[in-house]
Amino acid sequence: MTERTSDSESGEFDDVLTRLSEAVGNDGSSERTEANESDEIGEISEIVESDDEIGLYEARDVGRAIASDLIGSPLDGIIEVGERDDDGWRVVAEVVERNSIPDTQDVLGRYVISLGPSGTVQGYGRAGRYRRGDTGTQTEIFEAEER
Structure with missing residues (x-):
């Protein structure tokens, strides 16, 4: 019975690690960074383009x-x-x-x-x-x- 608990806990732990890796991976973080950069560049362009x-x-x-x-x-x-x-x-x-x-x-x-x-x-x-x-x-x- 103890082995089953540790196996299921191990499986859950692996699932959590996988989800964390996907969330922190390049796809999620780079999209947020690119979106923030494009917003900032847009704001700066508006400032510079005005006289x-x-x-x-x-x-x-x-x-x-x-x-x-x-x-x-x-x-x-x-x-x-x-x-x-x-x-x-x-x-x-x-x-x-x-x-x-x-x-x-x-x-x-x-x-x-x-x-x-x-x-x-x-x-x-x-x-x-x-x-x-x-x-x-x-x-x-x-x-x-x-x-």
Whole structure:
């Protein structure tokens, strides 16, 4: 009797594992990701296509939406958004240029993306490169940007 219980429990466990694997697999998660990305791209397209000037939050959203594709590396985060002398926006993004184990050894690139007043991309360039755990290099990059 104990063997039957363990066999049925084992079968149920296998069924649960199979359903979890299917739910977490590429089909379910990628559809959600693609749908979210297409919604975000649609919203950003509406912002950029309008001739209206964008605000701080829209500049951040545009920078977040385009950074990964523009730079060609996965976005780690938007770390700064600021106005550029009434000529648009300056968005500073960090991307992971090389993954490492442990992640404190990841190589991050800091990029400055220039947006026009309506959110169009006017240019971008790398402002620095450093390891995630190296705070000294980050300080040097901030000092160089202030000059």
